[in-house]
Amino acid sequence: MRIRVISSTDEFESLKQTENIIHLAFRPSNTDIFSIVTKCPQLKAIQIPPSYKKTISKTTITFLEMQGIKLLEGDVWGHRKDLNEYSEVSPNIYDRINELRQKGMSDSDIAEKMSRETRLNSDFVSFLLTYNN
Known part of the structure; x- marks a missing residue:
């Protein structure tokens, strides 16, 4: 993106x-x-x-x-x-989101985890999760 x-x-x-x-x-x-x-x-x-x-x-x-x-x-x-x-937004971010989704994590858990792993705001990660569906 x-x-x-x-x-x-x-x-x-x-x-x-x-x-x-x-x-x-x-x-x-x-x-x-x-x-x-x-x-x-x-x-x-x-x-x-x-x-x-x-x-x-x-x-x-x-x-x-x-x-x-x-x-x-x-x-x-x-x-x-x-x-x-x-x-x-790096394709690696989307790859990681998809990987966590495949593991069955909820979107809120993914947003929290991705926020910790990257320097992206959880607000923005939540938007990416919605936009990536």
């Missing part, structure tokens, strides 16, 4: 309509989130750092829920935006 990393509002113009998940590396306003949702009709999730998620208004959260868009906590560790505007 490719995650589009956005560092500022200046990058909104370069967003593609086919973006599925966007990581915001800045504190977004309600207008910023509305603009992204309008520009990207196929959007499934917006990921923001935990400290920023606490500042998102209840109105914006409700708007995202009504659009069927998940608001996820998380960071894009070690990503160099100057080299690539996308961060990739």
Whole structure:
């Protein structure tokens, strides 16, 4: 899965309509989130750092829920935006998820275990579990 990393509002113009998940590396306003949702009709999730998620208004959260868009906590560790505007979820993550599913683990247990094994937020792993079905 490719995650589009956005560092500022200046990058909104370069967003593609086919973006599925966007990581915001800045504190977004309600207008910023509305603009992204309008520009990207196929959007499934917006990921923001935990400290920023606490500042998102209840109105914006409700708007995202009504659009069927998940608001996820998380960071894009070690990503160099100057080299690539996308961060990739490693196929190894999906392989490990499938391996744990074959062992009969529940999705919540998989999310917890994968969070410990990787530096991915359990919120994001839960999204991957749903998206990977």
